[in-house]
Amino acid sequence: MKRMVICLVLMMSVLTVSAQKLNDPILGGELSNSAATSVEDIDEVLPRMWALGLNTVLVPAYWEFVEPVEGEFDFTLIDRTIDVAQREQLHVVFLWFGAWKNSMSCYTPAWFKQDTKRFPRAMTAEGKQMEIASCFSDNVLQADLKAFSALMQHIREKDPQREVVIMMQIENEIGMLESARDHSPLAEQAYKKERWAERYGTDEYADEKFMALSYARYVEHLAQAAREIHDMPLYVNAAMNSRGRRPGEYPSAGPLAHLIDFWHEGAPSIDLLAPDIYDTGFKSWCAQYAMPLRPQDYNSQFSILHSQFVKNRLFIPESRCCENSGVRALYAFGEHQALGFSPFAIDQASPKETESVTQAYNLLKQVYSLTSHHSPLTTHGLLFDQNDQERIIDDNGVIMTCRHYFTLPWDPRATDGTTWPEGGAMLIRLNKYDYLLAGSGVVIDFKTTTEKQQEQKKTLGEDGFAEAGGNISQKTNKHFNGKRLGLLSVDEVAISDDGTIQYLRRHNGDQTHQGRHARIGIGEWKILHIKLYEY
Numbered sequence: 001m002k003r004m005v006i007c008l009v010l011m012m013s014v015l016t017v018s019a020q021k022l023n024d025p026i027l028g029g030e031l032s033n034s035a036a037t038s039v040e041d042i043d044e045v046l047p048r049m050w051a052l053g054l055n056t057v058l059v060p061a062y063w064e065f066v067e068p069v070e071g072e073f074d075f076t077l078i079d080r081t082i083d084v085a086q087r088e089q090l091h092v093v094f095l096w097f098g099a100w101k102n103s104m105s106c107y108t109p110a111w112f113k114q115d116t117k118r119f120p121r122a123m124t125a126e127g128k129q130m131e132i133a134s135c136f137s138d139n140v141l142q143a144d145l146k147a148f149s150a151l152m153q154h155i156r157e158k159d160p161q162r163e164v165v166i167m168m169q170i171e172n173e174i175g176m177l178e179s180a181r182d183h184s185p186l187a188e189q190a191y192k193k194e195r196w197a198e199r200y201g202t203d204e205y206a207d208e209k210f211m212a213l214s215y216a217r218y219v220e221h222l223a224q225a226a227r228e229i230h231d232m233p234l235y236v237n238a239a240m241n242s243r244g245r246r247p248g249e250y251p252s253a254g255p256l257a258h259l260i261d262f263w264h265e266g267a268p269s270i271d272l273l274a275p276d277i278y279d280t281g282f283k284s285w286c287a288q289y290a291m292p293l294r295p296q297d298y299n300s301q302f303s304i305l306h307s308q309f310v311k312n313r314l315f316i317p318e319s320r321c322c323e324n325s326g327v328r329a330l331y332a333f334g335e336h337q338a339l340g341f342s343p344f345a346i347d348q349a350s351p352k353e354t355e356s357v358t359q360a361y362n363l364l365k366q367v368y369s370l371t372s373h374h375s376p377l378t379t380h381g382l383l384f385d386q387n388d389q390e391r392i393i394d395d396n397g398v399i400m401t402c403r404h405y406f407t408l409p410w411d412p413r414a415t416d417g418t419t420w421p422e423g424g425a426m427l428i429r430l431n432k433y434d435y436l437l438a439g440s441g442v443v444i445d446f447k448t449t450t451e452k453q454q455e456q457k458k459t460l461g462e463d464g465f466a467e468a469g470g471n472i473s474q475k476t477n478k479h480f481n482g483k484r485l486g487l488l489s490v491d492e493v494a495i496s497d498d499g500t501i502q503y504l505r506r507h508n509g510d511q512t513h514q515g516r517h518a519r520i521g522i523g524e525w526k527i528l529h530i531k532l533y534e535y
Contacts, residue, residue, distance in 0.1 A: 026091075026167075028054060028093070029057060030346065031060065031346070031347050036059050037062065039080045042084055043080070046084045047084075050090055053357070053365075054346075056090065056091040057092055058317055059094055060094075061151060063112075064108065070109070078094070082155075082158055091164060091165075092164050093165075098171055103174070104131050106131065112133075119137065119143065122176065123184040123187075135214055136182065136214065144222065148226070152168070152230045162232055167235065168232060168234050168235075170234060174215050174253070175238075175239060176248060176251065176253050177251060179248050180211065181207035182211065182214075190214065204248065205247060209253075209259065210253075212255075213262045213263075214266070220268070226269075235272035235315060238276060242279040257275075273312075277316055277319045283335075286332055286338075289314050290313075290335075291312040313337070314332060319341065319343050321357070324356065325357050326357050327356065327383060328341070328422070329357070329364070330383075331383035337379070343357055356440075360525065363439065366527060367436070374430070377428055378395070379429070381425075382442055390402065398446055398532070399451075400427070401445050402427070402442060402444045403443050404443075413522070423440060425520065426438045433531060435531075435532075437530060440521075440526075441521065441523075443517050444519070448485050449482075450481060486535055487530065487531075488531040490528055491507065491529045492527070494527065
């Protein structure tokens, strides 16, 4: 079983001294696309983000507002965002909506859009122009680079110590639509020069690889400029290739998992390739992007803050904001030591949807207060739904069977025909036989290896006891060998800012099924301090 380690220095990766602790992860939320297009909107929305429990807000930086007239820059919205965020004790990650946003060039200024001769568009194989600027045009690159560099220079002047702005996203969900690659004259020229067909073939997946390397090389120009102007972590985000779509049906050639090598080759200055996760299979998408550090990352020419401890970390800048967002965040941090998590359009979400985010972030803030005062700790992430109900973890001989809360036989919601809400948690080993469980909707029992090997399956009734005639252990003459694990104590706790575990109440009797398990119900958000003993 995979074991993840929380390390204090890793959590110091991108955060600077301010109201947020150095070891805190990015407990973020991304604003909807039009939420920061006026100072009035910024003044209204950012205080609400603090009230939801966020420590970081992902905010668009729109090229059309930054450079409404070519060569004339207006940073009114940028300044207002920084000022209000600083007042509200929030960090900001700016999203450069430059040449591309969700594949399209919809946030380019009017003077750019209207001059298609100077700033050519990508084309399909049939010669149809698209609302997608061609990345093979030097004019496109230089105009984008000039505006982005001006933005970085202004941020450096406004926030030189990175007290507010901690990271930058370059472009947004780059990718080709309708066609796997650009077939404009400039693109065809580059395609032939690379002798791509001879190297990779001529199918749509070969075309996608060509386009991925080309997009990455484009982004590298912006990334290098950012490094020289105001050095901070940089990332690009990807729209997923989901639901059986083929290149061109999804935004092909973006920083997708199957194109990682091409993006690393073309854009070595980018620290993170980040997935935007909206579809089912959250755990699978996370696993594809939680990459191990590459050897060269340990010898990066850049500072320790954004190379060794940021490169290739899992960062989820966009995820569907829903009632399951909170437990998904707990899973990402617990299982993959994520750098951050951010539900999209959180400013437009309903209270029912944001409640899980607020609750989970509250637990995570407490957990990271504890980890900052301890040596590196082993953690696991749990995430369950109706189709994925159980995970067994072997933690140095402690066999933990972790399940969705609705696997308990007495909760009528498990069988009322409705879809199960997801349950999830971060499980932390403090010491031998000493654990913290922070989350919602999970149940765990603990056994020794020998006990688990000899475990007899039972069918339980709604009272939690074996059904009549179903207690297999009464029908076997096999002698039990070895020792067992029991619950010494299960305490509901809170964790103070200084990392002190504060006792709230004891869970025993019915709350542990008379010592059989530790559990947190669906709709409850708790931290349990679990101590075991061997007998």
